Amino acid sequence: MPAFESVVTAEGALVSSLSWSHTAAGADRLGIVDACIKPDTTTVSSGAWGTGNALTFVASAVMSDDNEMWRRIAPPASAQTVSLTFSAQAEGVTGASRNYTGADQTTPLGTAATATGTSLTPSVTVTSAAGELVIDTSGFDNDVLSTPGTGQTERYDFGGSVSMRGSDEAGAASVVMDHALGGTANDWQIVGVSIKPVAEAGGGPVAYAPNRNIQINYGGTFAGAGRGVFGRDRRPRGRWGSLRAARVI
Amino acid sequence: MIVHLPSRVRVGEVISPALSVAATRTETIVSFLTDIGPADLVNPLLSLEAALEVSFDGGVSWEHELGFTWRGGPRSPLIPATLSPSMRLSRARSDGVRLPLRFRGALVRIRLVVPTAMAVGASVDVT
Numbered sequence: 001m002p003a004f005e006s007v008v009t010a011e012g013a014l015v016s017s018l019s020w021s022h023t024a025a026g027a028d029r030l031g032i033v034d035a036c037i038k039p040d041t042t043t044v045s046s047g048a049w050g051t052g053n054a055l056t057f058v059a060s061a062v063m064s065d066d067n068e069m070w071r072r073i074a075p076p077a078s079a080q081t082v083s084l085t086f087s088a089q090a091e092g093v094t095g096a097s098r099n100y101t102g103a104d105q106t107t108p109l110g111t112a113a114t115a116t117g118t119s120l121t122p123s124v125t126v127t128s129a130a131g132e133l134v135i136d137t138s139g140f141d142n143d144v145l146s147t148p149g150t151g152q153t154e155r156y157d158f159g160g161s162v163s164m165r166g167s168d169e170a171g172a173a174s175v176v177m178d179h180a181l182g183g184t185a186n187d188w189q190i191v192g193v194s195i196k197p198v199a200e201a202g203g204g205p206v207a208y209a210p211n212r213n214i215q216i217n218y219g220g221t222f223a224g225a226g227r228g229v230f231g232r233d234r235r236p237r238g239r240w241g242s243l244r245a246a247r248v249i
Numbered sequence: 250m251i252v253h254l255p256s257r258v259r260v261g262e263v264i265s266p267a268l269s270v271a272a273t274r275t276e277t278i279v280s281f282l283t284d285i286g287p288a289d290l291v292n293p294l295l296s297l298e299a300a301l302e303v304s305f306d307g308g309v310s311w312e313h314e315l316g317f318t319w320r321g322g323p324r325s326p327l328i329p330a331t332l333s334p335s336m337r338l339s340r341a342r343s344d345g346v347r348l349p350l351r352f353r354g355a356l357v358r359i360r361l362v363v364p365t366a367m368a369v370g371a372s373v374d375v376t
């Protein structure tokens with residue numbers, strides 16, 4: 001399952017760009033950059049994780065503020081400048097960069113889910129799967145402390161004129177990401193998405209050893225294992241899946 | 250500990266003297282511009298870049314630690330007329346942040362790039 005490695009947070013007022021240093025580490029890295037911007041008409045126009053490493057937009061949720069999530073596959077494992085450029089001057093902005101390890105390096109994220117509302121309980125339901133890791137970012141139009149929902153691990157929680165929090169939770173078929181906010185009910189936004197784990201080695205020749213098990217993992221919702229005969233497995237009759245990887249175990 | 254760049258009319262690249270961070274934990278770094286006049290704050294022809302740079306080798310080489318750009322222009326009536334641009338890099342209320350131990354014994358300085366002459370100062374507060 002993908003794992004959290006590090007986070008850096010930054011906050012600005014009356015700025016048209018923000019930048020900060022982040023040193024990522026680990027294997028199969030996935031950089032996640034979150035921003036919450038006031039006013040909601042100001043957006044992130046571009047971002048980067050180091051020179052030449054442009055960020056890719058993931059999703060946004062807009063209410064009183066603009067809450068955005070961006071990603072970068074394999075950010076360099078060295079001190080790099082994470083930068084965000086805004087479409088106009090931001091009255092207030094929070095930014096956070098997170099590094100996760102063990103992420104798929106081709107299609108690292110599932111389908112993002114977003115929600116907005118006016119209350120003290122931002123919440124969104126994310127489609128995921130066992131072995132994945134669900135992450136979220138949630139902005140609020142006040143600076144308040146919050147408590148993450150059951151099963152979630154909070155990675156940051158800070159702010160000024162706007163506040164932002166981010167967490168992660170082990171994947172399942174459907175995962176609710178939520179936070180309990182303090183203070184008075186106000187507008188909130190939340191973005192959630194599932195990080196897919198790095199694929200096992202496969203797609204090429206697999207070394208075979210006699211009398212060893214061969215495990216075959218499929219792209220579907222089940223896995224089978226055969227013994228001694230490469231390619232034979234225990235899929236139920238009539239069930240098919242695309243071969244993802246095979247290994248001698 | 251505060252790194253301060255006095256307010257005066259400035260243009261081009263301006264670099265403050267370097268100061269050494271005490272060998273203590275760093276919780277928060279706040280970088281802000283000072284003394285930009287109310288007329289300049291709403292002047293869309295004015296802009297600048299501000300950065301905090303850090304050196305871990307006694308000032309031989311410098312790395313960008315945090316920064317922002319500012320551009321003058323109309324501002325919301327909800328914003329105080331004299332409020333200056335600022336940026337905060339903080340330990341926040343989170344785990345995994347490496348800030349507390351990162352700056353022990355390092356040198357820090359402010360770098361401003363001011364394309365058009367304007368009165369401005371800057372401060373960085375490391376606590």
